[in-house]
Amino acid sequence: MGNFGQLMDGFVVALTVHHVMIMVIGVLLGLVVGVLPGLGAPNGVSLLLPLTFTMDPIAAIILLTSMYWGALFGGSTTSILFNIPGEPSSVATTFDGHPMAKQGEAVRALTLAFGSAGFGAMVGVVVITLLSGWVANFALQFGSPEYFAVYFMAFASFIGMAGGSPFKTLVCIMLGLAVGTVGMDTISGEGRLTFGITQLTNGISFLIVVIGLFGIGELLLTIDEGYKFDGVKAKLSLRVIVRTLAELPRYWVTLLRSALIGCWMGITPGGPTAASFMSYALGRRFSRRGKYFGKGEPEGIVAPETADHSAGSCALLPMLALGVPGSATAAVMMGGLMIWGLSPGPMLFTTRPDFVWGLIASMYLGNVIAVVLVLATVPIFAWILRAPFTVVGPLIAIVCLIGAYTVSNHMFDIWVALAFGLVGYVFKKLDYPLAPFVLAVVLGDKAEDAFRQSMLSSGGSLSVFFEGSLVATMMGIGILLLSLPLLTTLFGALFRRGDSTDAGQTSRP
Amino acid sequence: MQITSLRKGVLTASVLTASALAVGLTGATAALAEWKPNRPVELVVSAGPGGGSDIFTRVVQAALTKNKLVETPLIVVNKPGGSGSEAFNYAEDNVGSPYKVYFGTQDAYVLPLGTKVNYSMKDLTPVASMVFDVFILWSNPKASGINTAQEFVAKAKENPGKVRVAGAKAKDADETVVTLVERAAGIDLAYIPYKSGSEAAIQVAGGHIEANTNNPSESLEQWKAGNQKPLCVFTSARLTDKTVVADGMSWADIPTCVEAGIDVKDFVQPRTVWMAADVPPEAVAYYTDLMKKAMDTPEFKDYTTRNVQITKFMAGDELKTFLAEQTKNYEKIYADNNWLLPASQ
Amino acid sequence: MEISRKTMEVATAVLTGSVGALICYGSTENGIGWGPGGPEPGYFPFGIGCLILIGSLATLVQTFWKHAGAHPAGGHSAGAGAGAVPEEPFIDGTRLRLLVAFVLPIVAMTALSAWLGLYIGMGLYIFYTMRVSAGFRTLTSLAAALLVIAVNFVVFEKLFMVPLLKGPILEYFGIY
Known part of the structure; x- marks a missing residue:
């Protein structure tokens, strides 16, 4: 009840003309940086940060978070249209979003993504509103073993789902882990797998891997397939948008499940990227239309988008309550908080309730504004798709290369992205699954750190992962998820021996 | 264990020399042909967004822009790769560029000691050292039952190698101070590295780890919330801020570690500013002057108060002497810990 | 091939x-x-x-x-019964040529950019693809290349203040 009253006060703070104007500007800027893969939300936030020094903290944080929403939405746009994830967390959106766009239903795919993203964000904000006090304490219960268990769960949900050759999946996961390992090791402070190459000491950025594998790889595939790019048929009418929005409630099971996964991963240290992957994997396993995932299935767009945005919203809470940022963007924002004279931490909720609740209230509004604005941009993007590939292709190539360069201003990174582009093309053609590869790059390094921190603090005893109810439960769920495909194949083999001839052929992520 | 020459007497004396020096410098800049950047200046940070060095740099950026001390835009560029060596490596790639200023800590001169990096101190021109961050040893009083530094040492003696101390990164400032504590108190601790200081603080606040070392601001909020308690501060004199923070205690009430029986006198972290090698001397003079001006802004003063830092501006020869002395101290600690690179041994 | x-x-x-x-x-x-x-x-x-x-x-x-x-x-063991049809090649000659024609300019652009800066690199690349691959007139291609450079320059250098590699030529003309 107390929370509700405070939220109302928050609305009073957030609902001034000045603040709503700031929200619109923030969302628009965010859309721009989100759409350009060379610029991400962290760029946008650090660009705006100097401007906020003269603003009051509430207006400043509203500007930055609105920009963050805008960037999240913009990131999905390029994922769907060009297979280039603008943000790490929108990688999973490419799996079904891009195929759907290629089939000429770009507008539908975009609308589905934005609609479900808006829903996810709303659920996230509601969770924050209701549970803010509890979440801060809950997050404190996460020691290194719990961190590891969260990553393990995300991994486990994904590993079983990859179809095709198990050996190829193994190679992909392990290559992804290896890419994540390159560079400076947190625990020992030593460089690993650098082979004396300076540029490798800095590690291989996830963004560069993704730009290569998905962006450049997709360009090469498009040429291979004979320049087929059916965006031309995309219907521009408002009717498609409205009809698709009306279609959304049909996926209520996926929406709810994904929102829950998102909230969970947002509150725990999993984060939006892991959330979207996990939600996609579980959607594929538990949805009745699971076997169509990867071919432009609506639920394959709804699942990751909902989870991504609910996790994105929920992740702001640990940042405010604990001072541990969940993402690069949150880290820049947190730096901002400190410069404005606020210290994120458990006391922020009592010392500056106007700030915290003003921010939460602005999240409701900001997301609504973001959905409306981003839907308004759909026709523009559909129009871009009408240009011939010979013109659009090179432009996409330039955008990818600049994107790779801006990650840390190294020409070397462009070469790395090109190499990953070739890898992406060959792997995709030979049915090596790319999704586990990417997930391994994102989570591998963090999971290893958490594992070794647990080992250091337990004196090398593996039993820490099963002591304590929280960690034991999560590990149990993880192991269950891991063994699920094994069990289902076992049961499937027992009960329906006859009609399972093409079971292995249908899945191609 | 003596790390820096920040003893009390030296401190006051050198503050005097520093201000005298600064006056001399401003005079010098006026004499030299007035140099000014005519294009955007990159402020290169040797840490990721949100880290201590990042906030330091952004405060300088804010102070300079807000008070219109510079006319050209200032762009903050994060280069956290390779524990920050990426930033200084960038200096090596941009020899002589007067439009790039590098912000770091002791990392600039400590990194080459223990890790393979592709720059050397010859690639950097020291500009200034602006403030010192102090280090504090914290515990979680509720979960670990440790309330004082004495209890901490006693507990570590009872359970050798079992009392865990969290900190940021490996073989960096936090781990260094932990090894100093181990040697001074004759105890054996388990050091656990995390990605950042705030992450380490949360682990202690959550009761998963017994203690951590930290810059004050990173654990301040958890202290207020009662999840963490300061045990002792690694300076030779107590801190000066007497405003009560929590439990009726102020920063000035925290005993120094020497008082508490852990003989580690001065372990502080300088916030340093660098340029690449072979930059025009008038540019160095310009930025030295600029940093000095930044320190006098209200934004910067707020920052130092909030972070309970020791303000001490050093530039020119004083800075060079200081850096030489620091490097020697670190070399010795690294040799003791067996962290030195085989080649430089 | x-x-x-x-x-x-x-x-x-x-x-x-x-x-x-x-x-x-x-x-x-x-x-x-x-x-x-x-x-x-x-x-x-x-x-x-x-x-x-x-x-x-x-x-x-x-x-x-x-x-x-x-x-x-000849298809008995493969299970699905599609074994009689010869397997599709990884890539045939025409496609391979198309692919190489697309990749080589990109590689060339990257190599050039390391030396002359990204702006000149991307300009040359766009000019080449417009003129040679898409078959536009020289003037149109030139205009497109300049437009791409200008748009990128404004977006990155001016609006978002993300400096891209300039290279010696732009440096010489005092563009930063």
Whole structure:
């Protein structure tokens, strides 16, 4: 009840003309940086940060978070249209979003993504509103073993789902882990797998891997397939948008499940990227239309988008309550908080309730504004798709290369992205699954750190992962998820021996 | 264990020399042909967004822009790769560029000691050292039952190698101070590295780890919330801020570690500013002057108060002497810990 | 020139396998044992390298086995009954030429950009693709190249203040 009253006060703070104007500007800027893969939300936030020094903290944080929403939405746009994830967390959106766009239903795919993203964000904000006090304490219960268990769960949900050759999946996961390992090791402070190459000491950025594998790889595939790019048929009418929005409630099971996964991963240290992957994997396993995932299935767009945005919203809470940022963007924002004279931490909720609740209230509004604005941009993007590939292709190539360069201003990174582009093309053609590869790059390094921190603090005893109810439960769920495909194949083999001839052929992520 | 020459007497004396020096410098800049950047200046940070060095740099950026001390835009560029060596490596790639200023800590001169990096101190021109961050040893009083530094040492003696101390990164400032504590108190601790200081603080606040070392601001909020308690501060004199923070205690009430029986006198972290090698001397003079001006802004003063830092501006020869002395101290600690690179041994 | 799927499968497996071996070798520099405080830095990389090696070998064996089984028998063993149709190649000659024609300019642009800066690199690249690949007139292509440079310059340098590599020519003309 107390929370509700405070939220109302928050609305009073957030609902001034000045603040709503700031929200619109923030969302628009965010859309721009989100759409350009060379610029991400962290760029946008650090660009705006100097401007906020003269603003009051509430207006400043509203500007930055609105920009963050805008960037999240913009990131999905390029994922769907060009297979280039603008943000790490929108990688999973490419799996079904891009195929759907290629089939000429770009507008539908975009609308589905934005609609479900808006829903996810709303659920996230509601969770924050209701549970803010509890979440801060809950997050404190996460020691290194719990961190590891969260990553393990995300991994486990994904590993079983990859179809095709198990050996190829193994190679992909392990290559992804290896890419994540390159560079400076947190625990020992030593460089690993650098082979004396300076540029490798800095590690291989996830963004560069993704730009290569998905962006450049997709360009090469498009040429291979004979320049087929059916965006031309995309219907521009408002009717498609409205009809698709009306279609959304049909996926209520996926929406709810994904929102829950998102909230969970947002509150725990999993984060939006892991959330979207996990939600996609579980959607594929538990949805009745699971076997169509990867071919432009609506639920394959709804699942990751909902989870991504609910996790994105929920992740702001640990940042405010604990001072541990969940993402690069949150880290820049947190730096901002400190410069404005606020210290994120458990006391922020009592010392500056106007700030915290003003921010939460602005999240409701900001997301609504973001959905409306981003839907308004759909026709523009559909129009871009009408240009011939010979013109659009090179432009996409330039955008990818600049994107790779801006990650840390190294020409070397462009070469790395090109190499990953070739890898992406060959792997995709030979049915090596790319999704586990990417997930391994994102989570591998963090999971290893958490594992070794647990080992250091337990004196090398593996039993820490099963002591304590929280960690034991999560590990149990993880192991269950891991063994699920094994069990289902076992049961499937027992009960329906006859009609399972093409079971292995249908899945191609 | 003596790390820096920040003893009390030296401190006051050198503050005097520093201000005298600064006056001399401003005079010098006026004499030299007035140099000014005519294009955007990159402020290169040797840490990721949100880290201590990042906030330091952004405060300088804010102070300079807000008070219109510079006319050209200032762009903050994060280069956290390779524990920050990426930033200084960038200096090596941009020899002589007067439009790039590098912000770091002791990392600039400590990194080459223990890790393979592709720059050397010859690639950097020291500009200034602006403030010192102090280090504090914290515990979680509720979960670990440790309330004082004495209890901490006693507990570590009872359970050798079992009392865990969290900190940021490996073989960096936090781990260094932990090894100093181990040697001074004759105890054996388990050091656990995390990605950042705030992450380490949360682990202690959550009761998963017994203690951590930290810059004050990173654990301040958890202290207020009662999840963490300061045990002792690694300076030779107590801190000066007497405003009560929590439990009726102020920063000035925290005993120094020497008082508490852990003989580690001065372990502080300088916030340093660098340029690449072979930059025009008038540019160095310009930025030295600029940093000095930044320190006098209200934004910067707020920052130092909030972070309970020791303000001490050093530039020119004083800075060079200081850096030489620091490097020697670190070399010795690294040799003791067996962290030195085989080649430089 | 045509590359068969089998050739590509084998080449890829050999490549990933050698990467695995390289990782195993690289990790030995960090210590690959399980120390008193848990795994040493090279422990996981070494395992990862080994698993890549195993996975690649298995893929290799699988490829040879499949092809050995499929070719002489002519579809009996493949299960789905599609074995009679010859397998689609990895890539045929025309497509390969298209692909190379697309990739080479990009590589050239990257190499040029390292030397002349990204703006000039992208301008030359756009001019080339517009003129040669898309077949526009010289003037149109030139205009497009300049437009791309201008848009990128404004977006990155002016609006978002993200400096891209300028190179000696822009530097000479005092553009920064």
